[in-house]
Amino acid sequence: MSEKHTITCLVENHFGVLARVSGLISARAFNIDSLTVSTTEDPTISRMTIVVDADVQKLEQVKNQLGRLIDVIEVKELKETEFIDRELLLARVKVDGQARATLEGIAKTFGAKLADASDHAVVIEAAGDTKVLDRLVEQLRPHGITKLVRTGRVALEK
Numbered sequence: 434m435s436e437k438h439t440i441t442c443l444v445e446n447h448f449g450v451l452a453r454v455s456g457l458i459s460a461r462a463f464n465i466d467s468l469t470v471s472t473t474e475d476p477t478i479s480r481m482t483i484v485v486d487a488d489v490q491k492l493e494q495v496k497n498q499l500g501r502l503i504d505v506i507e508v509k510e511l512k513e514t515e516f517i518d519r520e521l522l523l524a525r526v527k528v529d530g531q532a533r534a535t536l537e538g539i540a541k542t543f544g545a546k547l548a549d550a551s552d553h554a555v556v557i558e559a560a561g562d563t564k565v566l567d568r569l570v571e572q573l574r575p576h577g578i579t580k581l582v583r584t585g586r587v588a589l590e591k
Contacts, residue, residue: 437466438492439516439588442481442499443506446472450504454481457502461495463487467520467585478506482588511588518588522559522566523548527577536576543569554579 444450451470458465466484473480487495492510499508526536528550536555540546543566545559559569563586570581 436488437484437486439511439518439586440481440483440485440492440496440499440508441511441588441590442483442508443473444479444481445504445506446477446479447504450479450502451481453502453504454483454499457498458483458485458495461491461498463491463495467583469585469587471587482586484586509590511590516588516590518562518586519560520563520566520586521584522557522561522569523580523582524557524559524570524573524578525554525580526557526573527579528553528555532576536573539569539572543572545569 442454444454455465455468463485466486467482468484469482470479472478485492485495496508496510499505528536533550533555536557537547540557540559543559544561545557547555548558549556557573559566561569566583570578
């Protein structure tokens with residue numbers, strides 16, 4: 434059975450590493466739900482956080498193949514209770530006079546804020562774990578999301 438898995442890779446900060454890693458994963462017909470890359474405390478090393486939808490057996494094969502890539506230093510699967518994750522969300526939502534107060538209330542409930550507002554729309558900014566942001570999106574949908582962008586998961590082991 435296929436499910437979402439979070440993999441973190443430490444890689445040497447060289448040209449083409451992202452292409453090789455994402456190419457290896459997509460060549461195995463996995464859907465990459467999100468992929469984030471950032472520098473670490475060591476500027477010569479980057480951390481990739483990859484969320485894939487895969488069954489356990491194929492996931493093990495991909496982790497082993499990733500580990501064999503020349504610029505990959507370490508590959509780990511992060512288990513659900515063993516990491517802290519965050520992502521950023523920006524959502525433009527239609528608004529009229531009365532809906533604005535409702536949207537401000539929803540934002541406040543989720544620890545979000547209004548990043549921008551006009552007579553016709555508000556932009557809500559929220560940071561949180563993936564499940565919390567999924568719930569926020571579901572609360573906003575009935576109000577008319579016109580644009581939505583999410584950064585993808587970043588994660589650290591506890």
